[in-house]
Amino acid sequence: MSNNTLQQKLADAGYDLIDGPIRNHKPLQLWLKQGFDPAELYYENILHAFRSKVKLSLEKDPSLVVEDSIQSNYSFNIGLTLIKEIFQSLGLPPVDLDTAFQSGKKISISYKNAYSEAIPIGQLIRFFQDADFLHPNPILLRHANRNRLLVVTGIVSAEQLIVEWDADTKLNSKQVLALNKSMQNKAEFSLTRNKKARMTAGIGRMPIAVKAGRIDFDKGQFSNIDLISDSRDLF
DSSP states (O other): OOOHHHHHHHHHEEETTOOOOOOOOOOOOOOEOOSSSOOOOEEGGGGTTTSSSOOOOEEEEEOOOTTTTTOOOEEEHHHHHHHHHHHHTTOOOOOHHHOOOOOEEEEEEEEEEEEEOOOHHHHHHHHHHOOSSSSSSHHHHHHHTTEEEEEEEEEEEEEEEEEEEEEESSSOHHHHHHHHHHHHSEEEEOOOSEEEEEEOOSSSSEEEEEEEEEEEETTTTTEEEEOOOOOSOOO
16 A cells, blocks of 8 residues: 555554445444454444443544545556445446556545544443443453454545546547446546546545554453554455
């Protein structure tokens, strides 16, 4: 993954940019991470596995503001590959982007109307200090003691995806019309200047970044929640 402004902005606030086609992330989900296997959704909400007298509240995250001027910049073919995965995750129609954009210098990705919300980490720590399983569950206890449980503590979502192509050849108006028609009114392509093109897609609020913590248990006793944001693409 490219080291760029948007990714660094998110990482500084403890978030990791979601690149893959799976975007079902929600606050308070429990995910299971075993060995080298990808993390997988384990419980849709921690309240399906744990009970506690401590109430949890989802709040706007004051540590992060994502403006659409903050971009991710990628080499051309890497960016094109990522865009295809994002299209898949958003349910956008499959489009032959390779024909329209055969080569170029770079591709930039940004998001508009982004919103950050998180559960305060202090609340979550107090929740688990008071928590018990909903019922006896030896498998859940085994995963907890081996620190395999991840809890989603925050989400950044956005209303629009913005992609800018810095291509080697300029699109003509006929190509733009064909691209817009193939997108079935879910995205709009436009020419900007020289050999640059811009696409704006908005089909409802989408998760773009996730903040998560690894739940640390020791022999059935809760110890802590450790923030994970280390660019290993756990999600």
